Amino acid sequence: MERAFSKLKGDRWLWIIIIVLSVWSLLAVYSSVGTLAYKEGKGTEVYLIKHTLLIFGGFALMYFSHLLDYRWYAGISKILMAITIPLLFYTLIFGNTINDASRWVTIPVINQTFQTSDLAKLALITFLARTLTRKQENIKDVKKAFLPIMGSVCIIFVLIAPANLSTALLMFGVSVLLLIIGRISIKQIAYVCLGVFVLLVLVVSLGPRRQTYMSRVETYLSGEEGDSEKAYQSNHAKIAIASGGLFGKGPGNSTQRNVLPHPYSDFIFAIIVEEYGAIGGAVLVCLYVALMFRCIRIVTLSPKAFGALLAAGLGFSLTLQALGNMAVAVGLGPVTGIPLPLVSMGGTSILFTSVAFGIILSVSRNIDELKEIGGSSERNKKVVVGEIPAMG
Template sequence: MNQIVNNLKGDRWIWLIVILLSLISLLSVYSAIGSLAYKRGVGAESILIKHLAIMIGGLVLMYISHKLDYRYYAGISKLLMFITIPLLLYTLVFGAKLNEASRWIAIPGTGLSFQTSDMAKLALITYLARVLSRKQENIKDVKNSFIPIISSVCLVFVLIAPANLSTGLMLFGVSILLLIIGRISIKQIAVVCGAGLVLLVIMLATGVGGRSGTHSSRIDVFLHPEKADPAKTFQSDHAKIAIASGGFFGKGPGKSSEVNYLPEAYSDEIYAIIVEEYGMFGGIVLVGIYLFLLYRCIKIVTRAPKAFGALLAAGLSFSLTIQAFANMAVAVGLGPVTGVPLPFVSMGGTSMLFTSIAFGIILSVSRDIDEPKGAEEEISSGNKIVVGQISPLTP
């Protein structure tokens, strides 16, 4: 055990966060899969074991990705983008459909599916971190810097948004935050936002992907729930009932009643089940865990010795925390219904795996922060090493 712990490098607090989220996930998923097990005609334990296997696989990927020097991800980002764009296009046209949305590619002969938007998030963030860090010296150059950046952001948004608007908008927002950190001018950022708005309006007006009616209906139900069909407010109503009935300390583990009514209780609405069983106290603790994750990641960003590492950690941490708070906001009625899972807590396949890789990359960046400390120790021991203070935006 000591040997395993010693091999875990990087920010130890983030490792602790991962362990806590893993435990919360196992407890809450086991409570939420009763109705799913009944529909499938299997035992809840078999579904939990599958979830545990995916989680262990994710932890293995996290360990491997955190051991790899984060600088290698600059080259990997080009390959990821090269693979992701065709996969997104294929998914949009030929992907497996669920609730009128083409989000998955079925893997023949396995019974498994692959959600390409999860890979797209990782690909775009790593690619933007690479481009922004390498273009710092001529970051104001429209042709050589701005055009490649806006092209990649808009292309990925166009391919994701028709079937998964919430994920597309969140990824677009993370991209804007990265552009701000990467010193892109306000005028250019305004152009990117304008381009994104135009693409969104065109998509909704033309009904690309066949989901414009669903998007507008969800927004209308959120803004005017009193006028909506009760069938359309069923999910949000029962999420609110679950949260309200939880009280401060909750009903206790496995004692949720709304788990029998909430669709996707083990995924999209898992926060409502957590609050019902563990109360407002449990909900606040979970919010605190994600806020602490953001705090630790910001510390990594500010101390990272290279621009690429800082931008990489910033983009991935913003993506994880924005997704987490979007999921929780929907559960408490602060946003329209979406299909966004709670990172590293909701039951899922590719979402869990790519979230694990994102954690691993952040940990890889945090490993690099320890190197200047080692150099400083050599200075104090008399060795002639000069250590300069490097700005986080040094390429």
């Protein structure tokens, strides 16, 4: 074990949390894909093998991402934004439509779907971290700092919200946290919130999925007294959680996996609690809280603003996404399509989540290297002074 960890740089506890979540994901996905396998006439082993390959592919991306100096992601963020905005526009107009939502595009040759909002999350957070770092000297200037930052947030929000409002709101919440950390004035942040609120009202009232959004909110507010068909998912998720008890039914013994839609993705937390009990659910929550704690530790130790903002933005994004998924499962929020990071079955979600972890670990690796070099050495001065490489 020690030999294996010697090749993994960065926060060791973060690596352990990621490995535990990935192994748990294999168990939970294999247990919950039975209905899907039956509908498509395939064996459950097919999905397990596919999910395992995605997990290993994610680890490969994570490993190579954490080896790259985090400062290079400043320049990469510009490239990502240049790709993301046209790609989101293309998805909105020409993307694959499933359940009245155009969120996916099909990758030619391999014929696999790709959810562009996963790329957008990574692009926006890295771009905001870069912009906030570069604009610190003029952070109060409306034209030089506020407008470029607000523009990037609003453009991404507008392009994602019509088809995936929950992800758009999650990204906006993370963006506001970054603006606060980046010393944007409360008055300017209030203007951003007001602008996005207007966009939100327009999307909910005029967007293509307005009936879906209103129905979900009404179902959530009405609780069990609402239309049984509309409350079907949330009711069965509650049944799964309640029947799990304290210790659960045991791995592979869930009954609600045969009833719940998407038990392997959107409602995988309910299946985990049913099989592993309230104790298992509490352990999973603690893992994500510990993940956020390690990210905050990296933020506080990072000697430069860009690394701190990167770790904070990506850490908040992953943790809030996890808490949002679990909140829906236990009935604390309306039904959304947010997956549980590193646990839910998925393709692009796992891969881009792995890249995000790799970037956080890259920041942590840089901190460890600076500690080894020593704060008083000449070499340390050369490393610290260079905040962002020339390409950034």
